[in-house]
Amino acid sequence: MEIKILIAEDDAIFRELVCDIIRKEGYIPIEACDGKEAIDVFFNLKDIDIIILDVMMPVYDGWEVLKEIREHSDIPVIMLTALGDEKHEVIGLNKGADDYISKPFSYEVFIARINNMVRKLKKEHFKELIMGKIKINQETHKVSVDDFEVELNNKEYSLLTYFLKNCNRVLTREQILCNIWGYDFNGDIRTIDTHIKTLRAKLLNCGNYIKTVRGSGYMFEVSSI
Incomplete structure (x- = not known):
């Protein structure tokens, strides 16, 4: 490293x-x-x-x-x-x-x-991230949901890791954009919403851990499902 x-x-x-x-x-x-x-x-x-x-x-x-x-x-x-x-x-x-x-x-x-x-x-x-039924092996980049391995692309993996490391914290779209896409990103900020929609779908029932905070952004919060 x-x-x-x-x-x-x-x-x-x-x-x-x-x-x-x-x-x-x-x-x-x-x-x-x-x-x-x-x-x-x-x-x-x-x-x-x-x-x-x-x-x-x-x-x-x-x-x-x-x-x-x-x-x-x-x-x-x-x-x-x-x-x-x-x-x-x-x-x-x-x-x-x-x-x-x-x-x-x-x-x-x-x-x-x-x-x-x-x-x-x-x-x-290198530590394993575990939140609710989601596990991330940061060394191998393997992600599992309820012990079922899911395939994420690089952006989706970075998004999920960022969310887990900032659990229960409201993250603005600007914060997410800077940390995942970069400070000089010139595209549409709505690309965040598109990626999060796809990520939620891949996380199956655990997709509802990613909450939309109206007027602010998103928050990762573990709830019983």
Whole structure:
């Protein structure tokens, strides 16, 4: 499993230093030089695993980037900043950051925190998802409904996995579009409704786990059937 880490930092020298550290650990660094580029890269690539986000950046600062990302994703985010007092650390964690590292940082501590996040990601990536009568083997991409295997295409599989990981949470069409089709998708937003209709049919009786929330989007909610 390749791990891609987005480093959003406006200081080119410091950004390259962090990228070198990431490479030495065997991970793939992706660079962004300001907040706008960080948002664009994250939503366009879709396969970023971890974000290292500087607070003080031009165009959009780290807090604005974090807010935009948290509206669409629970990806692990590490805030990296020279504002190293406890007050700012609490603010960062309360705003949805997973970790907070002050500059200058210890090389050993930085790597230990990154590796710890990666271990959690890999464990999460390969675990079996079970919700109601639906089971997803994330390693083999096999999906079963009431122990009966069903065939899903890539988009349907991604949709179902996204729903299970966000169970009991209302997801807007915009959130679904960004996470499954990509931030720069130019097609008709109603393609979501078409795919969900097909997915519901393939899930047999469990298709009613996917609820339509009028005026908002969809929610995956397990109910007795």
